[in-house]
Amino acid sequence: MKKTYFLSIATCLAVTYISAQSLEESKKRGKEIYTDFCVTCHLPNGKGVEKTFPPLANSDYLMKNREASIRGIKYGQKGEIIVNGNTYNSTMAPMGLSDDEVADVMNYISNSWGNKNEKEVTEEEVAKIKKATN
Amino acid sequence: MKKLSLILFAFITCLTCAQQIESEVKAEEPSNVNYTTEMVVSDLNIPWGMDFLPDGSILISEKTGELIHFKNGEKTTIEGMPDVYVRGQGGYMDVKLHPDYKNSGWIYFSYVSPEGEEPGGNTAIMRAKLNGNSLTDKAILYKASPNTKVGRHFGSRIEFDNDGFLYFSIGDRANRDVNPQDITRDCGKIYRLNDDGSVPKDNPFVGAENAKTAIFSYGHRNPQGMVKNPFTGAIWVNEHGPRGGDEINIIQKGKNFGWPIISYGINYDGTSFTDITEKEGMEQPLFYWVPSIAPSGMTIVSSDKYPDWKGNVLAGSLKFEYLERLVLENNKVIKREKLFEGIGRIRNVVQAPDGYIYVSVESHGIVKIVPKN
Numbered sequence: 002m003k004k005t006y007f008l009s010i011a012t013c014l015a016v017t018y019i020s021a022q023s024l025e026e027s028k029k030r031g032k033e034i035y036t037d038f039c040v041t042c043h044l045p046n047g048k049g050v051e052k053t054f055p056p057l058a059n060s061d062y063l064m065k066n067r068e069a070s071i072r073g074i075k076y077g078q079k080g081e082i083i084v085n086g087n088t089y090n091s092t093m094a095p096m097g098l099s100d101d102e103v104a105d106v107m108n109y110i111s112n113s114w115g116n117k118n119e120k121e122v123t124e125e126e127v128a129k130i131k132k133a134t135n
Numbered sequence: 136m137k138k139l140s141l142i143l144f145a146f147i148t149c150l151t152c153a154q155q156i157e158s159e160v161k162a163e164e165p166s167n168v169n170y171t172t173e174m175v176v177s178d179l180n181i182p183w184g185m186d187f188l189p190d191g192s193i194l195i196s197e198k199t200g201e202l203i204h205f206k207n208g209e210k211t212t213i214e215g216m217p218d219v220y221v222r223g224q225g226g227y228m229d230v231k232l233h234p235d236y237k238n239s240g241w242i243y244f245s246y247v248s249p250e251g252e253e254p255g256g257n258t259a260i261m262r263a264k265l266n267g268n269s270l271t272d273k274a275i276l277y278k279a280s281p282n283t284k285v286g287r288h289f290g291s292r293i294e295f296d297n298d299g300f301l302y303f304s305i306g307d308r309a310n311r312d313v314n315p316q317d318i319t320r321d322c323g324k325i326y327r328l329n330d331d332g333s334v335p336k337d338n339p340f341v342g343a344e345n346a347k348t349a350i351f352s353y354g355h356r357n358p359q360g361m362v363k364n365p366f367t368g369a370i371w372v373n374e375h376g377p378r379g380g381d382e383i384n385i386i387q388k389g390k391n392f393g394w395p396i397i398s399y400g401i402n403y404d405g406t407s408f409t410d411i412t413e414k415e416g417m418e419q420p421l422f423y424w425v426p427s428i429a430p431s432g433m434t435i436v437s438s439d440k441y442p443d444w445k446g447n448v449l450a451g452s453l454k455f456e457y458l459e460r461l462v463l464e465n466n467k468v469i470k471r472e473k474l475f476e477g478i479g480r481i482r483n484v485v486q487a488p489d490g491y492i493y494v495s496v497e498s499h500g501i502v503k504i505v506p507k508n
Contacts, residue, residue, distance in 0.1 A: 038223050038286045045404040053456065079498065092498035094181055094198065096286060097222035
């Protein structure tokens with residue numbers, strides 16, 4: 002009995018450790034993607050540009066709209082959105098990123114500049130998200 | 136103690152963050168504009184390039200890979216497009232008619248092509264003919280190598296000079312310290328070809344060991360505006376700097392424009408990559424922008440439709456979403472004005488054969504500048 006108990010704790014710990022490792026690796030790759038595709042508008046500190054490019058830093062939109070955020074990165078973002086109380090109506094073109102790259106950059110931005118998201122975005126999750134139909 | 140650490144902090148900040156010299160001439164609000172804009176083509180995404188056919192209809196390239204023919208108020212999507220690698224800032228880019236289009240029928244365009252061995256893509260120049268609603272006689276005239284998956288700095292503007300030479304830009308592909316200063320490598324260059332894609336015999340690096348002989352000038356970062364000066368015939372470009380340091384340059388044969396050895400810009404994160412802004416053997420820009428406006432598209436007004444603007448340079452600002460008017464005296468900028476503030480991300484500005492200036496705006500469309508009333 003005791004043995005099973007210890008074994009399950011060990012498994013739990015191992016799983017937690019592995020998933021944390023995987024998230025760390027993904028964030029690292031995500032930072033590279035961010036530097037290549039996002040930084041010119043959203044800036045190194047994630048603060049964006051007033052009225053034009055919404056902030057990612059401490060962003061309520063990003064934290065509360067996981068699926069819409071992934072969709073925006075995957076297919077581009079268009080139309081009005083409200084971020085931290087301010088309205089933005091700009092367009093972000095689709096970047097041509099593959100699903101694993103979208104996952105990586107999501108894991109990076111949702112864990113930077115005051116954001117926290119321990120539930121890793123995976124390639125599979127990104128793959129399931131379809132283009133908005135309107 | 137607190138004071139001391141504050142001073143220390145300020146000192147360290149000064150050390151790590153480079154100081155920049157702002158542009159001497161600042162952009163002003165215009166006091167009086169006698170022109171306004173009128174919608175011509177609505178509902179476009181990223182209309183990267185445009186040119187005007189003899190019948191007044193417009194060819195428009197959409198970055199996502201579509202060529203649109205706009206005629207009598209209707210859009211037709213052209214078929215037979217090449218395979219376009221859409222990634223980051225790259226995709227289907229500029230479109231330009233041959234100077235003698237009526238007789239030759241050639242259309243030139245730039246796009247990111249995945250052709251080659253390495254994964255990713257790089258800028259290519261193709262010419263083709265428009266046959267009905269399809270492209271025919273397609274031939275790649277130039278393809279930069281190597282391919283990379285990096286999503287930045289494809290350059291891609293195309294222009295012809297008075298002698299019929301074809302010029303185009305290819306950005307440094309974000310390989311700053313490797314590409315722009317090396318004439319044996321592509322990227323970070325302005326190129327010159329004959330209209331059939333062959334290399335002119337008097338190109339500056341013909342005969343230089345291992346050189347890419349299509350190169351006409353080097354040391355560029357990412358030129359996305361290019362125009363033949365209608366008064367002098369010279370090729371003018373504007374190019375994106377990093378944080379600050381966008382430039383206007385007059386292209387000269389074989390010259391080194393200095394990127395990244397000299398620059399008025401700094402890294403996006405505020406650190407510096409060079410301490411010098413000038414050096415012997417490297418050209419100074421005609422003008423530099425600090426802060427950056429992110430210039431895309433460029434034209435020099437020569438038409439009689441705009442008497443107030445004759446001889447002025449117009450450049451689109453992607454970042455601040457206005458059209459910048461630069462007034463020059465003896466090739467020196469003496470005044471800058473922000474026109475149509477809030478119009479949107481301006482991708483391109485062209486003076487058409489009808490004398491009107493057309494401006495393409497992302498997520499919006501193409502507007503024409505017309506006199507008020």
